Amino acid sequence: MNVLKGKVNLSLIQLAGSLPDKLTNLQNAKKLIDKCILQYPKTQVVVLPECFNSPYSVDKFREYSEIISLDEPKSISVHSMSQWAREHKILLIGGSIPELDPVDNKVYNTSIIFSPQGEILGKHRKMHLFDVDIPNGITFKESITLTGGSDITILESKLPSTTTEFKFGVGICYDMRFPELAMISARKGACCMIYPSAFNTVTGPMHWHMLARARSIDNEMYTILCSPARSADPSVYQAYGHSLVCSPKGEILVEAGESQEILNCELDGDVIDTIRMSIPINFQRRFDVYKNVAE
Numbered sequence: 001m002n003v004l005k006g007k008v009n010l011s012l013i014q015l016a017g018s019l020p021d022k023l024t025n026l027q028n029a030k031k032l033i034d035k036c037i038l039q040y041p042k043t044q045v046v047v048l049p050e051c052f053n054s055p056y057s058v059d060k061f062r063e064y065s066e067i068i069s070l071d072e073p074k075s076i077s078v079h080s081m082s083q084w085a086r087e088h089k090i091l092l093i094g095g096s097i098p099e100l101d102p103v104d105n106k107v108y109n110t111s112i113i114f115s116p117q118g119e120i121l122g123k124h125r126k127m128h129l130f131d132v133d134i135p136n137g138i139t140f141k142e143s144i145t146l147t148g149g150s151d152i153t154i155l156e157s158k159l160p161s162t163t164t165e166f167k168f169g170v171g172i173c174y175d176m177r178f179p180e181l182a183m184i185s186a187r188k189g190a191c192c193m194i195y196p197s198a199f200n201t202v203t204g205p206m207h208w209h210m211l212a213r214a215r216s217i218d219n220e221m222y223t224i225l226c227s228p229a230r231s232a233d234p235s236v237y238q239a240y241g242h243s244l245v246c247s248p249k250g251e252i253l254v255e256a257g258e259s260q261e262i263l264n265c266e267l268d269g270d271v272i273d274t275i276r277m278s279i280p281i282n283f284q285r286r287f288d289v290y291k292n293v294a295e
């Protein structure tokens with residue numbers, strides 16, 4: 001089964017940690033996207049990090065939230081991303097922003113995906129909220145102000161200026177710890193999982209690379225993690241950085257350091273085919289034995 005017929009040229013933008021001024025965050029993102037396209041003009045897909053328009057702080061999410069609609073003039077991040085995608089004719093995985101749902105009045109941590117025409121192709125609401133308490137490490141409770149989404153997000157789009165179909169799954173940060181999302185996406189034909197993320201300096205060194213490699217090896221697919229850069233201000237959330245792309249064999253193909261940085265990488269359908277033919281775990285699964293893992 002060939003899930004990707006051809007190649008995808010993808011760039012990740014490890015943006016500087018978000019500042020309190022939303023407009024400054026948006027201007028920085030735009031500046032880096034422009035730079036990315038100058039540096040890597042073959043880029044077809046651009047990925048941004050989690051919560052790139054707002055400080056990563058539970059007491060700020062509602063204040064920075066936007067209604068996800070191009071009909072809502074106040075949603076400046078949504079309009080900006082749509083314009084960036086259109087201007088550069090890229091498929092834009094818009095990191096994530098806090099989303100206000102005007103119907104239930106709840107706030108979600110949501111990634112919006114834009115077509116090269118600037119239309120909203122789909123969105124993923126972070127399903128698994130980052131609620132942890134690690135002694136002498138980090139305590140964080142997103143669920144104080146956020147609500148988890150309930151949909152698995154698998155999208156498909158033609159790559160800009162080609163006839164190549166690109167099918168991909170989207171999760172956000174803590175979602176990557178739950179292997180089911182990647183497995184379901186792979187079984188439905190996605191060639192990669194894309195996780196806009198913002199790990200921290202405690203769990204980043206512990207698990208970031210291993211989780212990327214595990215999701216890739218489990219499913220013989222690409223795994224893409226895009227983080228904000230580490231902040232120079234020690235009083236704010238310290239993102240881990242180290243954005244990366246992991247191959248279907250579990251090799252880290254490109255990796256950022258801790259500063260603001262642009263990465264570029266090619267995803268190749270033949271690499272997926274080759275590993276899946278040589279180690280055919282997909283066909284060797286024993287769903288006759290473990291039909292329902294939730295039992």
Ligand SMILES: O=C(O)CCC(=O)C(=O)O
Pocket residue numbers: 050129130172173174175177197198199200203204
């Ligand atoms: O899973 C982790 O260790 C970090 C997750 C996280 O930072 C997040 O979901 O925002």
